[in-house]
Amino acid sequence: MQTAEKSWSEVGLSDAEYESILSLLGRDPTLVELGMFGAMWSEHCGYKHSRPHLRQLPTEATWVLQGPGENAGAVDIGHGLAAVFKVESHNHPSAVEPYEGAATGVGGIVRDIFTMGARPIAILDGLRFGSLDKVRNQYLFSHVVAGIGGYGNCLGIPTVGGDTAFDPQFDGNPIVNAMCVGIVPHEGIVRAKASGVGNRIVLIGARTGRDGMHGATFASVDDPEASHRGVIQVGNPFLEKQLMEACLALLQTDAVVAMQDLGAAGLTSSIIECASRGGVGVDIDVTDVPRREEGMTAYEIMLSESQERMVLVCAPERVQEVVELLARWSLAAQDIGEITDDGMITIRERDEIACAVPVELFIDACPTYHVTATESESQRSRRETVVEVDPGSPASIADDLLMLLAEPDVGSRRPIWEQYDHTILTNTVMGPGAADAAVMRVKGTEGGIAISMDCNSRYCDLDPYNGARLAVAEATRNVACVGARPLGITNCLNMGNPEREPGSWHLQECVRGISDACLALGVPVVSGNVSLYNESGGLPIQPTPMIGCVGSIAEVSRARGLRWYDGDHLLLVRTGEPTLGGSAWLAATRATTTGSPPAIDLAIEAQLQDLLQRIAREDGVHAIHDVSLGGIAVTIAECSQLSGTGVAINTPASLAPLPWQQLWFGEVASAVIIAASAASAEEIIPASAEVGITCEPIGTIGGDAIRFPDDSGLSVAQIRAAFESALIAPIEAGDLIAN
Numbered sequence: 001m002q003t004a005e006k007s008w009s010e011v012g013l014s015d016a017e018y019e020s021i022l023s024l025l026g027r028d029p030t031l032v033e034l035g036m037f038g039a040m041w042s043e044h045c046g047y048k049h050s051r052p053h054l055r056q057l058p059t060e061a062t063w064v065l066q067g068p069g070e071n072a073g074a075v076d077i078g079h080g081l082a083a084v085f086k087v088e089s090h091n092h093p094s095a096v097e098p099y100e101g102a103a104t105g106v107g108g109i110v111r112d113i114f115t116m117g118a119r120p121i122a123i124l125d126g127l128r129f130g131s132l133d134k135v136r137n138q139y140l141f142s143h144v145v146a147g148i149g150g151y152g153n154c155l156g157i158p159t160v161g162g163d164t165a166f167d168p169q170f171d172g173n174p175i176v177n178a179m180c181v182g183i184v185p186h187e188g189i190v191r192a193k194a195s196g197v198g199n200r201i202v203l204i205g206a207r208t209g210r211d212g213m214h215g216a217t218f219a220s221v222d223d224p225e226a227s228h229r230g231v232i233q234v235g236n237p238f239l240e241k242q243l244m245e246a247c248l249a250l251l252q253t254d255a256v257v258a259m260q261d262l263g264a265a266g267l268t269s270s271i272i273e274c275a276s277r278g279g280v281g282v283d284i285d286v287t288d289v290p291r292r293e294e295g296m297t298a299y300e301i302m303l304s305e306s307q308e309r310m311v312l313v314c315a316p317e318r319v320q321e322v323v324e325l326l327a328r329w330s331l332a333a334q335d336i337g338e339i340t341d342d343g344m345i346t347i348r349e350r351d352e353i354a355c356a357v358p359v360e361l362f363i364d365a366c367p368t369y370h371v372t373a374t375e376s377e378s379q380r381s382r383r384e385t386v387v388e389v390d391p392g393s394p395a396s397i398a399d400d401l402l403m404l405l406a407e408p409d410v411g412s413r414r415p416i417w418e419q420y421d422h423t424i425l426t427n428t429v430m431g432p433g434a435a436d437a438a439v440m441r442v443k444g445t446e447g448g449i450a451i452s453m454d455c456n457s458r459y460c461d462l463d464p465y466n467g468a469r470l471a472v473a474e475a476t477r478n479v480a481c482v483g484a485r486p487l488g489i490t491n492c493l494n495m496g497n498p499e500r501e502p503g504s505w506h507l508q509e510c511v512r513g514i515s516d517a518c519l520a521l522g523v524p525v526v527s528g529n530v531s532l533y534n535e536s537g538g539l540p541i542q543p544t545p546m547i548g549c550v551g552s553i554a555e556v557s558r559a560r561g562l563r564w565y566d567g568d569h570l571l572l573v574r575t576g577e578p579t580l581g582g583s584a585w586l587a588a589t590r591a592t593t594t595g596s597p598p599a600i601d602l603a604i605e606a607q608l609q610d611l612l613q614r615i616a617r618e619d620g621v622h623a624i625h626d627v628s629l630g631g632i633a634v635t636i637a638e639c640s641q642l643s644g645t646g647v648a649i650n651t652p653a654s655l656a657p658l659p660w661q662q663l664w665f666g667e668v669a670s671a672v673i674i675a676a677s678a679a680s681a682e683e684i685i686p687a688s689a690e691v692g693i694t695c696e697p698i699g700t701i702g703g704d705a706i707r708f709p710d711d712s713g714l715s716v717a718q719i720r721a722a723f724e725s726a727l728i729a730p731i732e733a734g735d736l737i738a739n
Helices: 015-025 031-040 091-096 098-114 135-155 237-250 266-278 298-303 316-327 359-363 377-384 397-405 457-462 464-481 503-521 584-590 602-615 631-643 660-665 678-690 716-725 728-735
Strands: 064-066 073-078 081-089 119-129 159-166 175-185 200-205 258-261 281-285 309-314 333-340 344-349 352-358 428-430 438-441 448-454 485-494 525-531 544-553 569-574 621-626 647-649 671-676 694-701 705-707 713-715
Touching: 015 031, 031 266, 031 298, 031 352, 031 359, 064 081, 073 485, 073 525, 073 544, 081 098, 081 448, 081 485, 081 544, 091 098, 091 135, 091 175, 098 119, 098 135, 098 175, 098 237, 098 258, 119 135, 119 438, 119 448, 119 544, 135 159, 135 237, 135 728, 159 438, 175 448, 175 485, 175 525, 175 544, 200 237, 200 316, 237 309, 237 316, 258 266, 266 281, 266 298, 266 309, 266 333, 266 344, 266 359, 298 344, 298 352, 309 316, 316 333, 344 359, 352 359, 397 584, 397 631, 397 660, 397 713, 397 716, 448 464, 457 464, 457 544, 464 485, 464 503, 464 544, 464 602, 464 621, 485 503, 503 544, 503 602, 569 678, 584 631, 584 660, 602 621, 602 671, 602 678, 621 631, 631 647, 631 660, 631 671, 631 705, 631 716, 671 678, 678 694, 705 716, 713 716, 716 728
Parallel strands: 081 525, 119 159, 159 448, 281 344, 485 525, 647 705
Antiparallel strands: 064 073, 073 081, 081 175, 119 175, 200 309, 200 333, 258 309, 281 333, 344 352, 428 438, 438 448, 448 544, 485 544, 569 671, 569 694, 621 671, 647 694, 705 713
């Protein structure tokens, strides 16, 4: 074997890590081994800084069929069916080439779902961009959205929801998270666990090229320029559609022992992870790998991140059957190696051995770093800043509402989701803009699933522990608002450098917050992803622990959205008091993020979510909407513009002493507005009081305008025009920018 010709730093390894490899091997590594260690010991694959924190997350419940450790998590949704779901990041590739970066992010997460045997039925996206007054950010924004739509639409999978926000701290380092949900019978769940000595390893799908080299490695180093380096993967959604249908057909047979997609680190991670789960070895000859470029080396083949590829494990006598079935979908299949009993990862080029390393050295020997972090004085000062307002300000509630509705952070997401086909497959009961969570029917039953994705990055920037708790609470509350029971979450931890503060503190506190919230709400974490080293200009992004939640609903016909009707009574149901700390109003009026985010009592939040699920089943309840970004005024305006009907609003008696800015635009946890008939409203008020939650009437629906207690008002037409204007210009401008 030839020893390495690259420096270990070129593959993202530290001096100490390289010394550890020398000690473990008892020799110098080969070039291929060095590259494989660099990939598998990266943060992206090895979780070496995040693993100690992730162990505290609750992952078990009686309805959890598959927790973390597989391609995706799975929960029981009744009728012998499971929802399979996960969220992943494609931040660094999207910063280089936003269309392909976002598109291949969608392709990768979809493969994670159908690899488990599930039919993908929905995609969601979690996006963050810098200030839209910068040309580069307009370009990133419009092309990321186009990439998500382009790939998902071609696959024929609806994109039904997500979460998008803007802040200067994301300049140069956008966040692009993709979530996918699929449905599968319990007995149809497939694990990526290689087994059966002598079984064959079969590579299917696209040919291997040089795209995506070192993607996992460069996404895991303290070098923003390096993280934005390399040849970005180019997706082929039509090929992925063929691959998806072929794999789902294959899994209807018993020809396949295990299946694994080729994502980060390509062939390296797929075979090592399969072998590790099965406690076996693998022996591969890279000369058998189909290539689309001449002269590719073993190093390039093993680390390529070319898209639309899968690895199968099957018995030797079933290989031809696999080849023939794939041919029906115009797909090639190539036998490239076998399962062995020696526990070794052996990579050869015919007679030349390029790698001979025990599986456990790539997985179990990956270093783990315990970084203890504390809140800095400057951070504490920002969080403890008191936000002061002048209640005698000449501005009106209506003026500030109109301004806020036109802000990119608050306004309509229609320019985003109108580029997505969100009704294809005919499962979408409530799609983007219609409700707090997407609602998807499960055909053959009266029920379905509700899906949400949420995180307030400003909250997490000020107080990562409380911000993460609020993110879990909002994601699960949004599912409860449509009438569904939250069953599990998936998380994507988008942070800065974990090797130093504040990145290490953000990671530590966000995971602690997620853990505490999930324990209190009884919702396990079944899958997830970590994306660290997200920095530009030496500054980390706002920490963004994106939370995706899936819940079950017994009758999709009873799902509640945002549309109210003339004569409805408007109720404010809440705990806690609105605050301007970290609010959208503060960011819009003072261009700052300071103060303490809303406080939350998770025990009361759990009571609220149970209450909402009961309320949603009542015939007289028409609309339920979570109070979040922009506070009570924005929440009311969103329902009004969708419904085409106004409301005369009264000041909530329990909040009357507050300054009007705080009352109407302050943000509060554990709060919703409900529009219901008079009879239903009379029942909701005492039902709320029974569980210690304040519920008070604040208006009656009717007319063509919103009328506020300060005698200011806005017509529904004015509200809608401002709301719909927020993102049109940036999307149009970004579409015209070539680079």
